[in-house]
Amino acid sequence: MPxxxxxxLVLGGARSGKSSHAEGLVTAxxxxxxYLATAEAWDEEMxxxxxxxxxxxxEGWRTINAPLxxxxxxxxxxxxxxxxxxxxxxxxxxxxxxxxxxxxxxxxLVDLLARPRGPWFVVSNEVGQGIVPDNALGRRFRDAxxxxxxxVAARAHDVLLMVAGIPMKVK
Numbered sequence: 605m606p607x608x609x610x611x612x613l614v615l616g617g618a619r620s621g622k623s624s625h626a627e628g629l630v631t632a633x634x635x636x637x638x639y640l641a642t643a644e645a646w647d648e649e650m651x652x653x654x655x656x657x658x659x660x661x662x663e664g665w666r667t668i669n670a671p672l673x674x675x676x677x678x679x680x681x682x683x684x685x686x687x688x689x690x691x692x693x694x695x696x697x698x699x700x701x702x703x704x705x706x707x708x709x710x711x712x713l714v715d716l717l718a719r720p721r722g723p724w725f726v727v728s729n730e731v732g733q734g735i736v737p738d739n740a741l742g743r744r745f746r747d748a749x750x751x752x753x754x755x756v757a758a759r760a761h762d763v764l765l766m767v768a769g770i771p772m773k774v775k
Contacts, residue, residue, distance in 0.1 A: 608684065611720045613756050615730045615774075616766030623690050625764070625771055626725045627661065633686040633723055635664030640678070640687060642695040644671045657690070671698045675713045683721040692728035692756065696749055700741070710752050718759040728753050730765065 616622035645651040670677040731749045757763045763775035
């Protein structure tokens with residue numbers, strides 16, 4: 605695999621700075637850059653969050669919305685294009701809420717991520733450091749997110765953990 609074909613996982617809690625740090629890693633590379641967005645705007649607050657992310661990105665970005673079909677979108681990317689996937693947490697939530705086969709979808713996505721065709725950066729929440737959720741869906745989500753993060757981290761060339769806006773190299 606060429607040195608430029610690398611997978612970097614950027615983990616962190618809410619408001620840890622993971623998205624903006626990942627954007628900086630991507631924009632340090634030559635444009636054009638591809639942003640694979642997984643968020644869905646279900647309410648006004650989420651629309652505002654999405655707008656803030658979009659406003660932070662400048663020229664040179666192309667965005668593909670892939671709230672469910674992330675693997676399909678990745679499979680269509682031209683070699684060598686810097687890609688930012690933001691984020692696996694929302695992608696997983698979307699699949700759980702759609703009652704899709706999360707294990708099968710995760711395995712398919714991880715298989716593609718294991719073979720990056722350029723510099724690929726993936727943002728995901730580290731959700732296992734908080735309290736145990738008080739409901740079955742919350743616990744199922746936390747467990748599935750932890751497994752997904754582990755699978756991606758095992759295949760990533762680099763893993764960063766964001767804490768209070770500071771990146772810490774894990775791998």
